[in-house]
Amino acid sequence: MWQYRLLGRLILVLLGTSTWAHTLSIPGENSIQPTYSSTGPCLVLEPTEIVCRGMQSLEEVSNNLPEDVRAQVTKLTLVKAVQGVWTRDGLVNLPSLHTIVFNQSYFSEWELPSRPDAPSLTRLVLEDCWNNDTLKTSKKRSTLSLTSETLAGLAGLEEFHIIDSYVLDLNLSSVETVKPLRLLNIVGGGLNCTKDKLWMLEWMEAGRANITNTTRCFVASSGEMTLFSTRYSFNDHQFLICMQYVKETERDCPKKCQCNVQGFKESHYPIIHLICERVGLTHLPEVIPRCTTRMQFGWNNITDINTLFTNENYRRMDSILLNNNQISYVNGDLFYNYIKDRPLDVYINLASNKLTTLPIKEINKIYEEARKTSQLYYPNFNLADNPWNCDNCSFLPEFQELVYYQSTMLTDYHDIRCPSDSEHHPNKRLVMIDVKSQCSSAPPLLHPLDILNITLAVLLLLLIMNFLHNFYQYRRHGKLPWIIIRMPCC
Ligand SMILES: *[C@@H]1O[C@H](CO)[C@@H](O)[C@H](O)[C@H]1NC(C)=O
Ligand SMILES: *[C@@H]1O[C@H](CO)[C@@H](O)[C@H](O)[C@H]1NC(C)=O
Ligand SMILES: *[C@@H]1O[C@H](CO)[C@@H](O)[C@H](O)[C@H]1NC(C)=O
Ligand SMILES: *[C@@H]1O[C@H](CO)[C@@H](O)[C@H](O)[C@H]1NC(C)=O
Ligand SMILES: *[C@@H]1O[C@H](CO)[C@@H](O)[C@H](O)[C@H]1NC(C)=O
Ligand SMILES: *[C@@H]1O[C@H](CO)[C@@H](O)[C@H](O)[C@H]1NC(C)=O
Ligand SMILES: *[C@@H]1O[C@H](CO)[C@@H](O)[C@H](O)[C@H]1NC(C)=O
Ligand SMILES: *[C@@H]1O[C@H](CO)[C@@H](O)[C@H](O)[C@H]1NC(C)=O
Numbered sequence: 001m002w003q004y005r006l007l008g009r010l011i012l013v014l015l016g017t018s019t020w021a022h023t024l025s026i027p028g029e030n031s032i033q034p035t036y037s038s039t040g041p042c043l044v045l046e047p048t049e050i051v052c053r054g055m056q057s058l059e060e061v062s063n064n065l066p067e068d069v070r071a072q073v074t075k076l077t078l079v080k081a082v083q084g085v086w087t088r089d090g091l092v093n094l095p096s097l098h099t100i101v102f103n104q105s106y107f108s109e110w111e112l113p114s115r116p117d118a119p120s121l122t123r124l125v126l127e128d129c130w131n132n133d134t135l136k137t138s139k140k141r142s143t144l145s146l147t148s149e150t151l152a153g154l155a156g157l158e159e160f161h162i163i164d165s166y167v168l169d170l171n172l173s174s175v176e177t178v179k180p181l182r183l184l185n186i187v188g189g190g191l192n193c194t195k196d197k198l199w200m201l202e203w204m205e206a207g208r209a210n211i212t213n214t215t216r217c218f219v220a221s222s223g224e225m226t227l228f229s230t231r232y233s234f235n236d237h238q239f240l241i242c243m244q245y246v247k248e249t250e251r252d253c254p255k256k257c258q259c260n261v262q263g264f265k266e267s268h269y270p271i272i273h274l275i276c277e278r279v280g281l282t283h284l285p286e287v288i289p290r291c292t293t294r295m296q297f298g299w300n301n302i303t304d305i306n307t308l309f310t311n312e313n314y315r316r317m318d319s320i321l322l323n324n325n326q327i328s329y330v331n332g333d334l335f336y337n338y339i340k341d342r343p344l345d346v347y348i349n350l351a352s353n354k355l356t357t358l359p360i361k362e363i364n365k366i367y368e369e370a371r372k373t374s375q376l377y378y379p380n381f382n383l384a385d386n387p388w389n390c391d392n393c394s395f396l397p398e399f400q401e402l403v404y405y406q407s408t409m410l411t412d413y414h415d416i417r418c419p420s421d422s423e424h425h426p427n428k429r430l431v432m433i434d435v436k437s438q439c440s441s442a443p444p445l446l447h448p449l450d451i452l453n454i455t456l457a458v459l460l461l462l463l464i465m466n467f468l469h470n471f472y473q474y475r476r477h478g479k480l481p482w483i484i485i486r487m488p489c490c
Helices: 002-024 058-063 088-093 195-205 227-231 239-252 306-310 332-339 360-372 396-405 448-477 482-486
Strands: 042-046 049-053 075-079 099-103 123-127 132-136 142-146 159-163 166-170 183-187 209-211 258-265 269-275 292-296 319-321 346-349 379-382
Touching: 058 088, 183 195, 195 209, 195 239, 239 258, 239 269, 306 332, 332 360, 360 396
Parallel strands: 049 075, 075 099, 099 123, 123 159, 142 166, 159 183, 183 209, 269 292, 292 319, 319 346, 346 379
Antiparallel strands: 042 049, 132 142, 258 269
16 A cells, blocks of 8 residues: 555656756746745645645646645645646635636646536736747747637636736636626736727726736747837837727727727837728818828829818828829928928828829928938929829929939839820920920010011111102202102192
C-alpha cells in the first residue's frame, strides 16, 4: 500500500517539476517568490485562501490540497498556470470556491462542464495573462484572446477583472448565457481599439464596466512591427480617449458612407477617413466626423463644393478626392481662405469634372505666398479630364503658366487637355498650345479709329496740296482750275 502512495507522490512531484520547468521559459518572470510548502506546489495562506503554482487544471489543484482544506477554500490564486484543461466540473471538489485569480499565467480555454450540477464561479481575475503568442504587441507582449469559445465554460460569472493584460478580443456572450455580468473591470494593460469595443463605453455609462485611464490601445502583429504600422495608429494612446473618437466617428458618419479612425497624427489629432464613393451624392454632407482628414467622394453627382470651404467639419482635410463628379465652379475667395495658413499639405483631386475655368489668380497667390514664407506645404492638384476653356484668353495664358511651373504639384498634368469642341485646339494637351499666337498679349498696331484719323489727315493734306497747286497755277498762268471753269454759275 505504502508503495502505491510513494509512487503517487513521486508522480506528483515529477509532474510539479516538469510544469515548473515549463514555466521557467515563459518571459516576464516577476519578483514574487512565495514560500511553498516543501510537500507541493500549493501554499495555504489562510484556511480559505490558497496559492498554487504551475497548475493546469482544477483537478490538479484539488489533488494538491489536503481534504479538510478543499472544502473551505473560497479564493484560489494560480501563479504561472500553464496551458491545460479547465472546467467548472472541478469545482465539485472545491465546493466553497468563488474567486479564481490567474497571475502571470497562460489562460486556457474553459470547456463546457459535463456535470449539470457544476457550481458557478463568481469572480475571475486575470493579471498579466496571455494565450496568443502569434499576435504580439509592439512591446513584444503576448496577447490575450477572450473569445466566446475561450470563455465557453464560465457561464454565471458575476465579476471579471482583467489587469495588465493585452486583450485582443473580448466576447462575453457565453459568460452571459445564465445572467448578465455585473462588473467588468479593466485595469492597465491594453485593448485593440476597434469599433467592436464600443459596447464597453456603454457598459461604463451604465456602471457595469470600469476601465482605467492607464489602459492603452495596442496594435497586434505576428511579425516584426514596422515603425510605420505603429506611427499612424492608436498604439500606446489612451483607450478611453481613442474610443471616444471611434464613437463620435460612428455617430457622425453619413449614411451610405464608411468612416474609419486610423490612428493619431501629430500625437493629438486623429486620422479619420471618410469614404463615400459611388453612392449617388449630389452635394457634400453637412455632418461628417469632426477632424476627418481624408474624404473620398469620387464617382458621385456633386455639383457644388462650397460646403467644403465653409463647413468647420471639413477644416482638417489633407486629402480631398472629388474626381468624377459634376463640379463646374470653384469659388476663388472661399478656396483661398480655405487653403491659406493651413499647416498641412493638401491634395485635391478634381479630375473628370465639368470645370472650364479655375480661380487662377487665387491659386497663384497661394503658391506665391507659400514661396515667400518658404513654407513647405503646397496644395497639390489633379485636374485631368476637364473641359477647360482653351478659347478664353483671359484664362488660358495664366492657366498654362500654372500648369508649366507647378507641374510637380499637378499630378497627371499631361492629361490636362482642351475639350473636343474647343474652337482653336480640339483635344490638344494644354502644355502644347502656342498661347502667344492665339492670345498675343501686345496690343494690335492700329486700332480702327487710328486708321480713320490717318485717312482723314491724308485727305486733308491732299486737299491743301491741291489748293496750293491751283493757287500757283492761277498766279503764274492766270488759269483757273477746270472745275471752276465748268461751273455753270460763272
Ligand atoms: C500578481 O502578482 C504580482 C507580482 O507578484 C502581484 O504584485 C499582484 O498583486 C498579483 N495579483 C493578484 C491579483 O494577486
Ligand atoms: C490569435 O488571435 C488571432 C486573431 O484573433 C487568431 O486568428 C489566432 O488564431 C489566435 N491564435 C491563437 C494561438 O489563439
Ligand atoms: C460573440 O460570439 C458569439 C458566438 O460565437 C457570436 O454569435 C457573436 O457575434 C460574437 N459577438 C461579437 C461582438 O463578436
Ligand atoms: C472603478 O475603479 C476605481 C479605481 O479602481 C474605483 O475607485 C471605483 O469604485 C470603480 N468603480 C466601479 C463601478 O467598480
Ligand atoms: C487618470 O485618472 C486619475 C484620477 O482618476 C488622474 O489623477 C490622472 O491624472 C489620470 N491620468 C491621465 C493620464 O489622464
Ligand atoms: C484589432 O484586431 C484585429 C483582429 O482581431 C486586427 O485586424 C486589427 O488590425 C486590430 N486593430 C488594431 C488597431 O490593432
Ligand atoms: C448622376 O446623375 C445621372 C442623371 O442625373 C445618373 O444617370 C447617374 O447615374 C448619376 N450618377 C451617380 C453616380 O449617381
Ligand atoms: C474667361 O476667363 C475669365 C478668367 O478666368 C473668367 O472670368 C470668364 O468668365 C471666362 N469667360 C468664359 C466665357 O468662360
